Amino acid sequence: MADKLPPIRRDWVSKSLAGFLLGAVLAFAASALFNVLSADLPMSVRGQLAMWLVPPVWLGALGGVYFFASGLRAWLWLGGASALLLGLLLALRLS
Amino acid sequence: MNAFTTSGLLLCFLGCCAIYLASPNQRWLVRPLSARPGRALGGILLILGGLALGQAMQAVTAAFVFATWLMLLFSLLPYVAVLRQADGER
Amino acid sequence: MRTDFVRIYKSVHTWTGILTGMALFIAFYAGALTVFKEPLARWVAPPAEMRPVTLADAPQLIARTLAEHPDSARDFTLHLHDAEHLPARLGWQLRPADGDDHDESGVRHFAATLDEGGAVQVNEYRPSELPGFIDTLHRVVGLPFDTDPNRWVMGVVAALYALALISGVVVLLPSLVKDFFALRVGRNLKRMWLDAHNVVGIVSLPFHVVMALTAAVFAFHDGIYALQDQLLHDGKWGSAFQRPKPSAAAAQRDPAAMLTPQALVDKAMVFAPGFVPSMLQYQQVTGPRAVVRVWGKDEAAVSPRARGGFLAIDPYSGKVMSSDFLPGRQSTGNLVISSFFALHMAAFGGSAVQWMYFVLGLAGAWLFYSGNLLWVETRRRKQTREMPEAPVQRRDTRLMAAATVGVCLGCICGISLAMVGGKWLYALAGPAVDATRLLYYAAFFACIGWAFLVGAARSVVPLLWLACGLTLAIPLTSLSGALLPASGLWAHASWASLGVDLTALAGAVALAIMARVTARRIAAGRPDSVWSVPASTTAPVATANQS
Numbered sequence: 007m008a009d010k011l012p013p014i015r016r017d018w019v020s021k022s023l024a025g026f027l028l029g030a031v032l033a034f035a036a037s038a039l040f041n042v043l044s045a046d047l048p049m050s051v052r053g054q055l056a057m058w059l060v061p062p063v064w065l066g067a068l069g070g071v072y073f074f075a076s077g078l079r080a081w082l083w084l085g086g087a088s089a090l091l092l093g094l095l096l097a098l099r100l101s
Numbered sequence: 102m103n104a105f106t107t108s109g110l111l112l113c114f115l116g117c118c119a120i121y122l123a124s125p126n127q128r129w130l131v132r133p134l135s136a137r138p139g140r141a142l143g144g145i146l147l148i149l150g151g152l153a154l155g156q157a158m159q160a161v162t163a164a165f166v167f168a169t170w171l172m173l174l175f176s177l178l179p180y181v182a183v184l185r186q187a188d189g190e191r
Numbered sequence: 192m193r194t195d196f197v198r199i200y201k202s203v204h205t206w207t208g209i210l211t212g213m214a215l216f217i218a219f220y221a222g223a224l225t226v227f228k229e230p231l232a233r234w235v236a237p238p239a240e241m242r243p244v245t246l247a248d249a250p251q252l253i254a255r256t257l258a259e260h261p262d263s264a265r266d267f268t269l270h271l272h273d274a275e276h277l278p279a280r281l282g283w284q285l286r287p288a289d290g291d292d293h294d295e296s297g298v299r300h301f302a303a304t305l306d307e308g309g310a311v312q313v314n315e316y317r318p319s320e321l322p323g324f325i326d327t328l329h330r331v332v333g334l335p336f337d338t339d340p341n342r343w344v345m346g347v348v349a350a351l352y353a354l355a356l357i358s359g360v361v362v363l364l365p366s367l368v369k370d371f372f373a374l375r376v377g378r379n380l381k382r383m384w385l386d387a388h389n390v391v392g393i394v395s396l397p398f399h400v401v402m403a404l405t406a407a408v409f410a411f412h413d414g415i416y417a418l419q420d421q422l423l424h425d426g427k428w429g430s431a432f433q434r435p436k437p438s439a440a441a442a443q444r445d446p447a448a449m450l451t452p453q454a455l456v457d458k459a460m461v462f463a464p465g466f467v468p469s470m471l472q473y474q475q476v477t478g479p480r481a482v483v484r485v486w487g488k489d490e491a492a493v494s495p496r497a498r499g500g501f502l503a504i505d506p507y508s509g510k511v512m513s514s515d516f517l518p519g520r521q522s523t524g525n526l527v528i529s530s531f532f533a534l535h536m537a538a539f540g541g542s543a544v545q546w547m548y549f550v551l552g553l554a555g556a557w558l559f560y561s562g563n564l565l566w567v568e569t570r571r572r573k574q575t576r577e578m579p580e581a582p583v584q585r586r587d588t589r590l591m592a593a594a595t596v597g598v599c600l601g602c603i604c605g606i607s608l609a610m611v612g613g614k615w616l617y618a619l620a621g622p623a624v625d626a627t628r629l630l631y632y633a634a635f636f637a638c639i640g641w642a643f644l645v646g647a648a649r650s651v652v653p654l655l656w657l658a659c660g661l662t663l664a665i666p667l668t669s670l671s672g673a674l675l676p677a678s679g680l681w682a683h684a685s686w687a688s689l690g691v692d693l694t695a696l697a698g699a700v701a702l703a704i705m706a707r708v709t710a711r712r713i714a715a716g717r718p719d720s721v722w723s724v725p726a727s728t729t730a731p732v733a734t735a736n737q738s
Contacts, residue, residue: 172397
């Protein structure tokens with residue numbers, strides 16, 4: 007039943023900031039991951055594709071962030087995803 | 102434009118018309134085409150149109166042209182109905 | 192979909208839409224015209240006065256031009272076809288050293304031909320600013336110059352536009368299937384504007400997603416590259432596009448030893464059947480890195496740029512140096528990148544797709560116009576039975592209605608006036624005066640001012656008729672040129688140029704229909720609306736519309 011679910015908090019400022027800031031981290035981390043994983047492509051092609059990857063991820067995060075139940079959850083989920091990606095990158099770089 | 106491009110665009114146009122006319126929201130006919138046969142006919146025409154476009158150009162280009170043409174037709178067909186309606190009222 | 196989400200995303204859609212709608216109207220209207228930038232350039236170009244040179248004589252033209260004007264050797268272009276906006280077969284440009292890449296104002300244009308005796312004749316000329324200006328309007332949402340800060344404004348608009356698309360889909364999802372294709376015209380105005388907005392928005396969503404993302408990239412790519420250079424590429428990004436150093440000792444080369452243009456064209460057509468070359472761009476032909484880019488189009492393939500793509504050939508040996516930018520012969524990675532450009536600029540499938548993009552672009556402009564009208568209609572104060580008189584409408588809806596009418600119709604009026612006025616000024620004053628920007632902004636701000644002064648209801652119909660008249664003046668100006676050549680006006684008979692006239696004629700008819708329908712709606716409209724003209728002044732406006 008819909009009315010038994012907890013209400014969705016608006017948290018405009020907190021959610022928007024999470025989408026804008028962590029979306030940027032997520033987008034650049036995703037482009038870095040792509041850059042590492044497609045090392046066999048020529049650098050000019052790889053670099054351009056990595057650049058094209060940033061706006062869709064960033065704007066996707068910024069647009070989807072209002073689906074989180076609260077601003078806190080948005081920060082936690084997006085922060086967790088960013089930390090995961092950055093950790094993966096670090097692991098790939100060290101290995 | 103070669104014959105394949107022309108026939109491909111024409112087939113897609115007919116396919117879009119069939120799908121539009123099979124929608125309960127269509128405004129061209131007094132009653133819409135029955136849904137399943139209308140959509141099936143439209144689907145077959147679209148597939149044939151897509152194949153014809155694929156003969157005329159590279160697959161990526163054909164896919165882009167196909168998508169662009171469908172977006173345009175499905176936006177305009179409801180408006181054509183409004184123009185016809187406005188003519189009828191005059 | 193939970194109603195909470197719909198409500199939240201409706202707020203997002205309303206705010207992003209209302210903030211960007213009018214800017215995006217300008218971007219899409221001017222962008223739709225920019226699809227036909229070359230026909231516009233041909234339409235507005237004055238008749239050529241330079242002697243034509245055949246392609247067979249082109250080698251002499253190249254050799255003698257290079258000998259007499261060494262500064263052309265860095266980068267010059269040989270055109271394979273005649274067109275009104277190309278004064279001569281050979282041309283080059285000199286850019287100011289410190290200028291912005293996108294800034295065309297400081298560029299000097301030269302055209303070279305051979306006279307009867309075979310001597311080089313070079314003219315410096317000023318091409319009309321019109322096609323470039325319409326392009327700029329679309330790149331930077333109506334601002335006058337394509338500079339970095341203006342592009343960032345465009346980038347922010349594009350980002351908000353992307354949010355508006357995402358949120359619009361979320362809001363529409365619950366009724367998506369039930370209302371697909373619905374366009375209910377009738378007494379319920381809000382319903383009608385909502386349908387009119389949704390049917391275009393949802394069906395052409397992929398087109399708009401592509402436009403939003405590519406526009407954001409075009410605005411911010413410098414910044415993203417700079418950051419990624421530090422984070423991803425260890426500062427080596429700049430070296431990714433450098434060509435290897437020539438092995439032989441750099442010697443001055445004799446351009447007379449180059450293959451003929453015809454031979455280069457033949458090489459390109461053998462290399463890529465289906466590729467139709469349009470021009471040869473020679474770069475650094477006297478140096479060790481001489482290269483010719485054979486530019487052209489292939490309708491069956493995706494082109495990396497608006498003007499097509501190119502095959503890079505060594506002009507001395509005829510060896511193919513790179514096919515990275517050749518339509519239809521690109522690697523998968525390059526094809527993906529080219530597709531982003533092609534999908535923004537209609538650089539695939541030939542003129543059929545250009546026409547589709549033109550109409551989709553105008554439909555996009557209509558999407559933003561209808562979105563604003565929907566915003567106004569949603570906030571209408573309705574008259575109830577108990578009210579003796581219609582309620583005063585909210586101030587914000589009155590202002591928004593006036594702004595929408597003024598900005599959108601002002602943009603249409605401005606572009607039409609700039610086209611017509613440019614031609615008349617050239618006929619009257621010659622090439623020294625180019626008032627494209629002045630004419631555009633004069634009409635644009637006059638329309639906005641008039642709309643705010645008298646309100647949306649009283650300005651919309653006269654402004655529609657003004658837009659209709661100015662657009663009709665485009666083919667009429669050409670007609671005057673054809674009938675009265677002594678006036679100094681001119682008309683070109685090529686299909687590209689005639690296409691501009693005929694399209695403007697169709698546009699004028701469409702604007703006239705809109706003016707008539709709008710006048711009828713206002714006359715028959717309800718008094719409780721920003722579109723109602725108060726009773727005391729209805730009569731004169733109504734009669735003016737009848738004429």
